[in-house]
Ligand SMILES: Nc1ncnc2c1ncn2[C@@H]1O[C@H](COP(=O)(O)OP(=O)(O)O)[C@@H](O)[C@H]1O
């Protein structure tokens with residue numbers, strides 16, 4: 001029995017690529033798997049909400065103001081009689097969109113910036129990373145709030161403001177990875193073959209740093225969602241009639257004692273989403289690199 | 295005929311926290327077309343830094359090529375613009391490294407890595423590049439190359455991986471092939487096969503070869519000239535046969551004594567050179583080898599020996615080279 005297991009282990013070792021190994025480890029992690037199902041479910045719901053929901057997001061009904069959860073309105077209605085289930089999932093939609101776009105922006109900037117700094121090293125690296133340190137030192141929220149108040153509450157500005165600050169950590173991570181991968185012989189070998197720097201960075205260095213990049217990207221989504229929620233809660237983010245989970249919670253908070261469900265449902269959905277994304281990201285990290293485990 | 299490569303007074307230093315290290319200190323040699331030069335010496339003697347300097351692959355900082363010239367077919371490699379140099383690397387001069395596992399990108403298939411070289415230098419169509427790569431894998435002895443070319447490096451054994459590296463290096467039919475300890479990471483039987491392969495391909499393509507190793511026995515199988523390096527300098531240089539039969543430098547003699555010999559009846563205990571390779575930050579005065587030398591005199595402590603010539607192509611930097619024939 002054990003010898004069969006050993007043989008199949010060896011075969012697994014030989015056959016499976018690094019990604020397959022990671023997938024096997026990820027599958028064993030129950031929390032991460034449950035979380036990934038939740039995330040996927042939330043995604044699908046957020047996409048399908050206009051089709052699924054019988055109530056439009058912004059239709060005001062004066063005959064159904066402030067109704068507690070019931071069989072018709074599962075999440076109740078708000079003070080304008082709008083269905084909270086629909087609004088919550090519309091809000092989820094915006095939150096996810098903000099989270100993903102901002103993450104994408106910081107992913108693109110951070111990966112390229114970090115890879116260039118790490119690859120060229122020396123003075124270039126020192127200069128580029130000093131800049132990151134300086135921006136890092138600025139109070140993050142303060143910066144976003146200033147940008148938002150100067151340029152107005154535009155959703156595009158919101159994306160960019162969040163993205164513009166969250167690429168810093170990505171740049172640091174990628175730079176560290178690239179710095180160590182650059183020492184490896186295959187990079188030297190590629191250079192000794194006359195391969196261009198650009199090709200070395202994009203074909204040899206970044207793909208080898210992909211594990212940590214993916215992990216950090218996954219963990220960045222909940223972080224940006226939280227930032228957006230926080231800004232919206234302060235009234236700096238999404239403006240009505242659009243709604244995100246944060247702005248819904250903000251609206252709900254002002255009427256918390258009369259209509260507690262108005263803050264409860266967006267809050268709970270936000271909490272579940274953040275938990276799921278974080279657990280999934282952690283699971284992914286453990287799967288991709290067991291040694292990174294804290 | 296003009297030499298393929300002439301290196302003059304090459305000096306490369308590294309700034310380290312302990313001070314500036316002269317890893318290569320005034321190395322000169324010349325390579326005729328079709329010649330195979332073996333560079334031997336203990337680890338840390340500056341063999342790799344020498345060839346990496348020729349390819350200008352020294353990380354700067356901490357490294358710096360201080361001086362010297364390396365004339366390759368009329369062009370000085372050390373002064374060429376980076377873009378021109380890049381078109382020489384992998385095309386006219388190719389390299390093989392010590393560890394074939396780490397010298398191949400684990401995330402790319404062998405096919406990608408081979409065709410990349412041809413794309414870089416030959417602007418070949420993908421189809422032609424693939425045919426060419428498969429052909430080269432066949433030449434270096436990879437079984438069913440058309441199938442294996444789609445595999446990742448970790449799916450090959452150590453010896454096969456080194457064959458892939460050799461194929462990659464030879465794709466553009468380089469004029470000069472530099473092999474930096476190509477067999478050190480392999481076990482003995484595989485070592486012999488790889489050396490044989492290098493020797494065969496060398497004759498087949500007429501490639502000029504620099505073979506770095508810390509094992510004189512390996513040099514004997516492939517090379518016709520030998521440069522023995524110690525502490526960043528060439529201690530002795532000569533034809534293979536002469537170095538083996540009449541080594542002049544005590545260090546070369548020591549290296550030869552540490553080789554296992556087939557012609558000895560009893561398994562004599564291998565003598566190895568006493569003492570440690572020198573710490574380059576604290577080099578001894580005069581001849582750097584003197585603390586380990588059996589024949590040193592007071593002169594050796596004071597002054598670095600000038601070259602003593604024995605015929606046209608054999609010299610040794612030793613004050614006592616003459617008396618020890
Ligand atoms: N990146 C580096 N930083 C500092 N010193 C280095 C570096 N690379 C090489 N050296 C120095 O150069 C010396 C020669 O190294 P090397 O040429 O690699 O030796 P070998 O003959 O074993 O190939 C080493 O002993 C070391 O002191």
Ligand SMILES: [Mg+2]
Nearest residue numbers: 341342474475
């Ligand atoms: Mg070396």
